[in-house]
Each structure stands twice: as structure tokens, then as C-alpha cells.
Amino acid sequence: MNRQDYFSDRARGMKRSVIRELLKLTAKPGIISFAGGLPAPATFPVDYVEAAVGSVIENEHATALQYGPTEGDARLREDLALIMRTDGTKTSPDHILVTTASQQGLDLISKIFLNPGDTCITGSPTYLGGLQAFKSYQGVPVGVELDDHGMIPEKLQETIKRLEGEGRRPRFIYIIPDFQNPAGVTIPESRRKIILEIARKGEYLIVEDTPYRQLRYSGESQPTFQSMAPDMVISLYTFSKIMLPGFRLGWACGPNWLIDKMVMAKQAVDLCTPPFNQAITHAMLVNGALEKGLENTIEHYSNKRTIMLECLEKEFADIPEVKWTKPEGGLFLWLTLPDRMSADDLFQNAIDENVAYVPGSAFFPKNDDFQSMRLNFSYASEEQIAEGVKRLARVVRTNI
Numbered sequence: 001m002n003r004q005d006y007f008s009d010r011a012r013g014m015k016r017s018v019i020r021e022l023l024k025l026t027a028k029p030g031i032i033s034f035a036g037g038l039p040a041p042a043t044f045p046v047d048y049v050e051a052a053v054g055s056v057i058e059n060e061h062a063t064a065l066q067y068g069p070t071e072g073d074a075r076l077r078e079d080l081a082l083i084m085r086t087d088g089t090k091t092s093p094d095h096i097l098v099t100t101a102s103q104q105g106l107d108l109i110s111k112i113f114l115n116p117g118d119t120c121i122t123g124s125p126t127y128l129g130g131l132q133a134f135k136s137y138q139g140v141p142v143g144v145e146l147d148d149h150g151m152i153p154e155k156l157q158e159t160i161k162r163l164e165g166e167g168r169r170p171r172f173i174y175i176i177p178d179f180q181n182p183a184g185v186t187i188p189e190s191r192r193k194i195i196l197e198i199a200r201k202g203e204y205l206i207v208e209d210t211p212y213r214q215l216r217y218s219g220e221s222q223p224t225f226q227s228m229a230p231d232m233v234i235s236l237y238t239f240s241k242i243m244l245p246g247f248r249l250g251w252a253c254g255p256n257w258l259i260d261k262m263v264m265a266k267q268a269v270d271l272c273t274p275p276f277n278q279a280i281t282h283a284m285l286v287n288g289a290l291e292k293g294l295e296n297t298i299e300h301y302s303n304k305r306t307i308m309l310e311c312l313e314k315e316f317a318d319i320p321e322v323k324w325t326k327p328e329g330g331l332f333l334w335l336t337l338p339d340r341m342s343a344d345d346l347f348q349n350a351i352d353e354n355v356a357y358v359p360g361s362a363f364f365p366k367n368d369d370f371q372s373m374r375l376n377f378s379y380a381s382e383e384q385i386a387e388g389v390k391r392l393a394r395v396v397r398t399n400i
């Protein structure tokens with residue numbers, strides 16, 4: 001029998017993440033990589049982790065090393081509700097499900113909403129891991145164009161109308177409202193209201209994925225979709241970018257009837273998120289690791305963002321057709337090449353020049369836009385950012 005015949009239709013359609021494959025190329029010595037989305041290890045609150053591990057082992061190993069409730073550690077859910085309330089989103093622990101980071105949230109969302117062939121709306125571009133999750137349940141992501149203020153409401157309305165007209169009503173609208181991955185753009189409150197109006201009129205659920213929300217370096221915080229419409233929004237959060245990704249810890253917040261279904265879906269996946277990681281995280285939060293760590297992280301990334309923006313201004317001064325977004329937070333910016341150039345075609349030249357990025361086509365539901373690239377500014381050192389942008393400008397200049 002052909003090996004592929006052993007697999008389900010679903011598994012046959014699965015593909016390796018383009019980014020993970022690209023990252024292998026960027027591991028070459030001497031390369032400066034703006035390709036990954038990794039937080040800087042310098043921001044990990046190692047001392048807090050060490051103290052919390054010791055105290056959990058000493059005081060609560062019997063529960064921390066045991067199975068736990070699928071919903072998550074009750075104390076941690078209290079902490080998470082408090083984090084959200086401090087950020088202006090009224091909620092309570094019974095609306096919260098602890099997840100094995102937000103990627104699991106995306107998997108559970110796909111599992112509970114998508115039948116094979118069902119459409120869902122995403123940004124165009126959007127987070128690649130979201131596209132992977134939706135497609136792994138044979139969902140069909142349909143992209144809606146973004147501008148410098150995120151998803152464009154008129155385009156959203158048009159897309160919904162078209163899909164409804166074709167009898168392919170989307171199952172949900174997936175939005176990354178704050179410092180979007182990959183484009184770095186944020187949706188202002190006024191636009192959030194319009195998007196919500198469109199969703200409410202059509203009775204659509206919104207999936208709000210906001211891993212970078214607390215990483216704001218300038219401008220005003222915008223209210224969460226969750227705070228504006230708790231009855232129709234399911235929100236995904238994670239500790240990955242605001243504290244550390246290695247615990248694989250995140251949470252979903254939404255109406256009880258949705259959280260209940262996600263709990264059922266999660267039971268079949270991993271029974272519960274590791275109780276040990278949850279207990280350590282709770283102990284760290286009690287000791288103030290998040291607030292103190294965030295101050296340091298924000299300063300660290302904010303400096304790097306400023307350096308990257310300044311270097312882009314300087315190095316691309318003679319190529320005015322090259323444009324980029326100016327993110328107020330997060331880890332990424334989005335650079336668009338002159339009309340005739342393709343970031344896919346340029347990639348090998350960049351690798352030859354020892355600088356790497358992710359070609360933007362990876363982030364489009366239809367892989368049909370080649371003009372842009374995603375640049376990460378959180379991982380490379382300040383010196384590497386300056387040198388890497390110089391190399392990138394050289395590659396563009398010689399291939400224009």
C-alpha cells in the first residue's frame with residue numbers, strides 16, 4: 001500500500017511550517033536572522049523561575065506533580081482573570097481555560113468550529129500557525145486585506161457578503177488586533193467598533209488572538225475585543241512573549257458555553273496543561289515576576305525597535321519605494337519591496353549576504369503576495385540589527 005494511504009485526508013493535507021523549514025537555513029554560522037519570532041533569552045526571568053521551582057517542589061509537589069483539572073489550576077485562573085481586569089477587560093476565572101500556550105487555543109478553536117471545507121476569515125496576511133491550525137482541520141481560511149490600522153472593515157464586509165452569497169458562511173473571524181503578526185499593525189478602537197458591528201449584525205464569533213498585547217512601546221492601549229463584546233468573542237493569550245515560551249502556557253477567555261466546549265475538546269488532546277508549569281507560574285506571579293519582568297522586556301524590545309526603524313530610515317534612504325510599518329509594540333515589522341520585486345526571489349540572495357527574513361508570502365492564506373517580508377527585531381542584538389539592515393539594503397539595492 002502507498003504510505004500516504006495510511007493517513008486520514010486531514011493528515012495528508014498537513015504541511016511542515018514554512019518558517020520552521022526556513023529557520024534551518026538561517027542557522028548557518030555568521031548569519032544575522034530577522035526571520036524567527038523568538039523572544040530574547042535576556043528577557044527570561046530566570047531568578048524568579050529558580051525561586052518558584054524550589055518553592056513548588058518543597059511545598060506543593062504532591063499536587064504540582066499530579067494530574068490537574070482540564071480547566072487549569074484554580075489559583076492561576078484567578079491570577080489570569082486579574083491580569084485581564086488590570087488591562088480593562090472585566091472577567092472571572094470561570095470564563096478562563098488554561099491552555100498549552102495559545103497555539104493549542106488555535107487548535108481547539110479549529111476543532112470545535114470547523115468541519116472539512118468550512119471557511120473562516122483571517123487577515124491577509126496573518127499568523128502562519130493560525131493558518132496551519134485551521135487547515136489541519138480542513139478549514140479554508142479566507143483572507144481580508146489589512147492596512148496600517150489592521151483589518152479593513154469594508155473589505156471584511158465585502159468578503160462576508162461574497163462568502164454568504166456563495167453559501168459558504170464563515171465560521172468565525174480570526175483577528176490579531178495588537179501589533180499583528182506578521183504586519184506589526186494595531187486596530188484602533190474606532191475600527192474595532194465597526195468590526196464588532198459587522199460581526200454582531202451577521203451573528204459572527206470573533207477569535208481575538210493577542211500574544212503581544214502587553215508589549216507596547218508607544219501610543220495608547222486600545223480596548224480588547226473581549227472587553228467590548230464578551231458574549232461573542234473568544235480571546236487567546238499566552239505567556240510566551242511576555243514572560244517565557246518554554247512553559248508552553250497560555251489561556252483562552254470567552255463565554256461559558258464556548259469555554260465548556262473547548263474544555264471537552266482539550267480533554268482528548270492532553271487532559272490538562274502541565275500542573276507543574278502552572279504552579280511555578282502562579283508562584284512567579286505572586287512574587288511580581290510579570291510586572292517586573294515586563295518593564296525590563298518592554299525596555300529591551302523598545303530600544304531594538306527604535307534601532308531597527310532608525311537603521312531602515314538610514315540604509316533605505318536611497319530606495320524610497322521600499323516601505324515598512326512602524327509598530328507601536330510586539331516583535332515584528334513588515335517591509336514592502338518596490339513593485340517589481342519578490343521577497344521570495346530575494347531570499348537566497350539575502351542568505352548569501354548572511355541576513356535572513358521570512359518572505360511574506362508564507363503569511364497569506366493564498367500565498368499570492370510576494371512583495372513583502374517580515375522582520376523580527378526582538379532576537380538579534382543591537383549591533384546585529386544595524387549590520388543586518390545594512391546587508392538587507394545592499395541585497396535590495398543590487399537586485400532592484
Ligand SMILES: Cc1ncc(COP(=O)(O)O)c(C=O)c1O
Pocket residue numbers: 037100101102103104127129176181209210211237238239240245249250
Ligand atoms: C499571533 C500568534 N498567535 C499564537 C502564537 C503561538 O504562541 P504560543 O503557542 O507560544 O503561545 C504566536 C506565536 O508566535 C503568534 O504570533
